[in-house]
Amino acid sequence: MPIYLDLHEMPDGVTAEHVAEMHQADLKVEHEFNCRGLTYWCDEKRQTAFCLIEAPNKQSLKNLHAKAHGDVPLRIIEVDGNIVESFLGRIEDPEKSQNTKLNIINDPAFRAIMLIETSNYLNRVEANQFSVFTQKFHRSVTKTIKQFEGRTVKQDNNSYLTSFKSVTNAVLCALKIQSNFKYITPKFDIPNRKLKIGIGCGVPVTEKSGIFEEALELTTRMCEIVKDQIVISNEIKSLYESENRNSFINKEHIRTLKPEEEKFLNTLMDYVEKIWNDSKFNVEDFSKSLGYSKSQVYRKLKSITGKSANNFIREFRLHRALSLLHKQKGNISEIAFETGFNSAAYFSKCFFNKYGLLPSKYIQQHII
Structure with missing residues (x-):
C-alpha cells in the first residue's frame, strides 16, 4: 500500500500536545479508512506538522483526518519509506516515555x-x-x-x-x-x-x-x-x-x-533545462526569456557561474553528453545531436577542448 506524507499548517496557539492528541485521534479511527498512521513530526516554531500514513489513496487519508479531528492537510505527496527514514531518521513513533498517556513528539521535519x-x-x-x-x-x-x-x-x-x-x-x-x-x-x-x-x-x-x-x-x-x-x-x-x-x-x-541571486539561478535553470538540447537556441534569447537586459544577464551569469552565456550553454550540454556517454545511451553521433550540437565533428572538438580527450577515446578507456 502507498505511503503518504502530508503537511498541516498549525494555527496560532496549537502546541505539540494538541498535535499529539490529533495523532491519537487518527489512530482510533484509521481502520475505518484502511489506513495506518506511522508517525508524525511537529514544529511549534514554524507552526507546521507532517503526518506519515499508509493509505489506499490520498482521498482516504483526507477522509481519515476529516473524521478524526477535522484538520485536512494542505498538501499530500506519495513517498518511499526508506527515503523518508534517510532524510528524517524514523518512520515510526518514538517510544513513549514511561508513565505518560500521550506520546508528545516535538520534533521538526525541517x-x-x-x-x-x-x-x-x-x-x-x-x-x-x-x-x-x-x-x-x-x-x-x-x-x-x-x-x-x-x-x-x-x-x-x-x-x-x-x-x-x-x-x-x-x-x-x-x-x-x-x-x-x-x-x-x-x-x-x-x-x-x-x-x-x-x-x-x-x-x-x-x-x-x-x-x-x-x-x-x-x-x-x-x-x-x-x-x-x-x-x-x-x-x-x-x-x-x-x-x-x-x-x-x-x-x-x-x-x-543573495535572495536575488537565488531567484536568478532558479529562473536561469528552469529555462535552460527546457531548451538546452535545442540546436536552434541562440543565447540572444536569454535576455528576452529571462526578463533581464543583455548586460544584466551577462553580469549575473558571470558572477554566479564564471562563464559567458555561450560557454555556459556549451558546457552544460557537454556535461549532459558526458553523462549519456557514460550510461551508454547512444553512439557519439546520436548523443551529439541529442544534446544540441549540429554535428558530431563539432561536438568532438568541443568535447576535446573541455575534457582533453575525444569522445571515442573516452568510450575506449571508460566504457568498453
Missing part, C-alpha cells in the same frame, strides 16, 4: 540538505575500482558526516546527499570536508580532483511533488552551477548566524547566495 560532489565521469576509475584517493575521500567524508550528526541519504562513487537537523552542523561539516580534501588529494592530481558543496534547507512537503524537492533543487543547482567551492542559501546563512549569536559566515571559505 532539514539542512547538503550535496557533496567530487570528480566527474572522466576521473572515475574503470570497472568501479576505488583508487587510493577515492578510498581516502570516502573514509574522510563518512567519518566527518557522522561526526557532525548528518545522515547519508544517497551516495555513489563521487557524490553524497546528506541531511542535518542542525544548520550549524551542516556548515561546520562542509568546512571540515573542504579542509580534509586538501590533505588527501595528491599534488600531481589536483587538476583532476574538484570538490563542490551546496547547502540548502527546507521542509519535506512543498508545492513540488517530491520529498524535499524544493530544497534539493536549489541545493543541487548551487553545488553544480555556482563557481565557488562551498555555496549556501541565504536562509542557511541567516539560521547559522541566529544559532551562533550572530557569528558571521567566513566569506573567504563560503559563498552565500
Whole structure:
C-alpha cells in the first residue's frame, strides 16, 4: 500500500500536545479508512506538522483526518519509506516515555540538505575500482558526516546527499570536508580532483511533488552551477548566524547566495533545462526569456557561474553528453545531436577542448 506524507499548517496557539492528541485521534479511527498512521513530526516554531500514513489513496487519508479531528492537510505527496527514514531518521513513533498517556513528539521535519560532489565521469576509475584517493575521500567524508550528526541519504562513487537537523552542523561539516580534501588529494592530481558543496534547507512537503524537492533543487543547482567551492542559501546563512549569536559566515571559505541571486539561478535553470538540447537556441534569447537586459544577464551569469552565456550553454550540454556517454545511451553521433550540437565533428572538438580527450577515446578507456 502507498505511503503518504502530508503537511498541516498549525494555527496560532496549537502546541505539540494538541498535535499529539490529533495523532491519537487518527489512530482510533484509521481502520475505518484502511489506513495506518506511522508517525508524525511537529514544529511549534514554524507552526507546521507532517503526518506519515499508509493509505489506499490520498482521498482516504483526507477522509481519515476529516473524521478524526477535522484538520485536512494542505498538501499530500506519495513517498518511499526508506527515503523518508534517510532524510528524517524514523518512520515510526518514538517510544513513549514511561508513565505518560500521550506520546508528545516535538520534533521538526525541517532539514539542512547538503550535496557533496567530487570528480566527474572522466576521473572515475574503470570497472568501479576505488583508487587510493577515492578510498581516502570516502573514509574522510563518512567519518566527518557522522561526526557532525548528518545522515547519508544517497551516495555513489563521487557524490553524497546528506541531511542535518542542525544548520550549524551542516556548515561546520562542509568546512571540515573542504579542509580534509586538501590533505588527501595528491599534488600531481589536483587538476583532476574538484570538490563542490551546496547547502540548502527546507521542509519535506512543498508545492513540488517530491520529498524535499524544493530544497534539493536549489541545493543541487548551487553545488553544480555556482563557481565557488562551498555555496549556501541565504536562509542557511541567516539560521547559522541566529544559532551562533550572530557569528558571521567566513566569506573567504563560503559563498552565500543573495535572495536575488537565488531567484536568478532558479529562473536561469528552469529555462535552460527546457531548451538546452535545442540546436536552434541562440543565447540572444536569454535576455528576452529571462526578463533581464543583455548586460544584466551577462553580469549575473558571470558572477554566479564564471562563464559567458555561450560557454555556459556549451558546457552544460557537454556535461549532459558526458553523462549519456557514460550510461551508454547512444553512439557519439546520436548523443551529439541529442544534446544540441549540429554535428558530431563539432561536438568532438568541443568535447576535446573541455575534457582533453575525444569522445571515442573516452568510450575506449571508460566504457568498453
